[in-house]
Amino acid sequence: MKRREKLYNRRQTTLFFLAAAIFVLAAVTVSGILVEERAAATDFSRTNLAPGIPYLFGTDWMGRDMFLRTLSGLSLSIRIGVLTAAVSAVTALCLGTAAAVFGSRVDAAVSWVIDLVMGIPHILLVMLISIACGRGFVGVVAGVSLSHWPSLARVVRTEVLQIKSAPYVLAAEKLGVSRLQIVRRHMIPHLFPQFLTGTILLFPHAILHEASVTFLGFGLSSEQPAIGVILSESMQYLTTGRWWLALFPGLALVFVVVLFAMLGERVRKLLDPASVHE
């Protein structure tokens, strides 16, 4: 039997998914910023309403619209995630490349620091750094970005080491191709897919750790509309039957995290020529 031809090939569906995911994330981020004030508005005439219309996610004990609160919480989470992932990625790129390029001593030093940071449980490290930096926004950003770079740095280091000694680079050097040209033509194109994928896959980690540290009370302060804050506050009301206070914000967080993870996975497939025939 003849196989029916697919309407769109995988590259197209992947690209479509990428665009959609980026659009959703951007929309959440922007609308979260726009509704921030309205999300904080209290109204005691509408406290503790169960989910319905017009309050999709219900309202809390101060009459705040949970949908708006969730939206601005997610927005804050995404912004912190992007910022920390960017800082982590730049750190990883610099240290990983330095380890691979500047000889065995630098390599030993960087590898030692990587092992050291990786040896401490993530959540503990984030908490300690956050407390040391005075909690709040600065604390969380510092904590998450200083603890998430090692795994990516390790990838960068291995990749650069490998490319540096690849026969095609050695051959190019021998043929008199300039250093700059070799880095631009032969090294960056091989490193970039790994690096970009690694960076995108840092987002979900960063967001989850930000939320958990905040939930535990070592992160963002309670007046900020963070998902961690919403979840920890709702804990005291769960036993009284107000399940919607935790369920929807929690689900929304999972949704964003999964979206980022899928985004990273698709980008990897798109950039990695070896997976074309999967």
Added chain:
Amino acid sequence: MTLEAKKITFWYRGKKKKPVLSNFDLTLSSGERVGLKAPSGRGKTTLCRILAGYERPQKGTVLLDGSPLRKAAGTYRGACPVQMVWQHPETAVDPLLRLGTTLREAGMPDRRLLERLHIEEGWLERFPAELSGGELQRFCLARALRPETKFLLCDEISSMLDLATQAQIWHFLLEEAEARGMGLLIISHDDALLDHLCTRIVAI
């Protein structure tokens, strides 16, 4: 011109007690074709990499016309007079670049050379994965044969090719080496091939 390996001792990291090469001497002059044979794992490829300047021996030096290769190579602007052709051509070209780009960055060889190696114009628009091993190996040869190239180190360049392609490549190389007065170091497991090609055979 001569390419000289003097009292080379080399070991890989952590294996000082079992050096791959110890006190090894080899001289290769222009126009000479030296065959190198040894069982697997005895340092043929390592020697090749040392002669090309990719590995630094713990003891001994590699001299090009009497001065250390690393220094000598530095004084040449552009391509090094010692070039190496790898056993696996598919690792020796960047898989992400079109072959034309790879060839142009090393300096485009003249048309005549490409024609004699039966390299078609159309290949230059393709990616390495779209060529067969033999085609790619011919491409690598063309790239290594710069006008500056005085010594060519051939590390089992034909072991993965079929007989017809082997014959074609060697025939071409012999002619080219003779015309240019180029020195060849040929590594192979094939004794008959070495007997046929080389002016001198060295065993490790």
